[in-house]
Amino acid sequence: MTRLVPVRGSGSGGGARQVGLGCVAVAEELVGHGDQQSAESCTDAEVVAAVDVNTLANDVYKHNFPSTPLWAKTIEGITLKEFDRLSFDMILMSPPCQPFTRLQKLPKYLLLENVKGFESSSARNELLQTLATCGFQYQEFLLSPTCLGIPNSRLRYFLIAKLHHEPFSFQAPSQILTRFPDQYPEDLRKDKVADEVGETSSSLCSEEKNLDPNVGPDCSSKKSLPKRTFLFKLETVEEMERKHDQDNDCSIQMLKDFLEEENEEMSQYFLPPKSLLRYAFLLDIVKPTCRRSTCFTKGYGHYVEGTGSVLQTAVDVQLESVFKHIEELPEEEKLMKLSTLKLRYFTPREIANLHGFPLEFGFPEKVTIKQCYRLLGNSLNVHVVAKLISILLG
Secondary structure (H helix, E strand, O other), rough: OEEEEOOOOOOOOOOOOOOOOEOOOEEEEEOOOOHHHHHHHOOOEEEEEEEEHHHHHHHHHHOOOOOEEEOOHHHOOOHHHHHHHHHHOEEEEEEOOOOHHOOOOOOOOEEEEOOOOEEEEEEEHHHHHHHHHHHOEEEEEEEEEHHHOOOOOEEEEEEEEEEOOOOOOOOOOOOOOOOOOOHOOOOOOOOEEEEHHHHHHHOOOOHHHOOOEEOOOOOEOOOOOOOOEEEEOOOOHHHHHHHHHHOOOOOOOOOOOOOOOHHHHHHEEOHHHHHHHHHHHHEEEEOOOOOOOOOOOOOOOOOOOOOOEEEEEEOOHHHHHHHHOOOOHHHHHHHHHHOOOEEEEHHHHHHHHHHHOOOOOOOOOOOHHHHHHHHHHOOOOOOHHHHHHHOOOO
8 A cells, every 4th residue: 555645835825736645655745625635546545644734725625534634734844753754655745845855764756746837947957856866767747637538728747756776667768748658659759759848838739838829729830821810709710720629629528528417506607797798808618518628727716817718508609699790789788699608607516527526525615616716726637646646656
């Protein structure tokens, strides 16, 4: 059995970072609200401790994993004696990542997560130097749930490391993989792998990058098209084609597989008139049959722009018919047309479903919807982390 410790760094802000393993002594340093422990439950592992300073995240964690020791403190506040007493095999964490370098007995396994951009930071360079000095074999990734057929873009940096002489079962030294090893050809061809950090962004599809109107759905140049050819809304031809290609990618599940049944309680999630009028041209609107959604952030449900997709529940209404010449209408008529789309936010449960949390995972009654969104916005995808743990232990 692996014994785990998920550990979140100081100032984490909370989130679903708990992906525990069952039989590999692990220290959970990214408690979040249970995403790591949920992933760990896919493996035979025991979580020996979870660490986070966010009281709300800790309440959610205790609600779902009442038997796991939970330390409400920063990593810096944990003494070496406390660490050593845990006798763990694996640490799941987000930076800061200094503590394990001071341990008398190094863990056998590490899994580290951060936002995209960490791969080009000085902290990452220092981390790699430390891992090499300590004798770890490691592999870096930039991964999104879309590579597992999940219709949600959530690009994150991951690093797995193990204190063993045996190399990983795949060969990708000094490379940042943008897919899982079993999704590459056997030889992990260099043209499919990011050899250098600077090349990583070019190997990612446009759905995972800031949208570039000159980059097509297959990352090829489309400069022959007019740069500012807008259709309805504020979308270019290139953006529309990218979304069309995503929605026709049968390797990705449809959103409807992750949605709750529509009921009276859903009324609280519909966008208010003020938001419809102010942000209509900025919304990323998806239908249940779509195979895509943008990254949900901790501001979802409170802020509109850039925080995540919204769901069009009036599936028979065509967007083109609503947005065509809408800017020429008076405000009252504009609102009437926009209201026909019946746009609503994804519910916390639906976002949790996209993140891979099991149905039995829940929030205490005292946690508000806004607080749920904040925690989920700081979360990880359980399936992505579980697969990484499997690779790490394989």
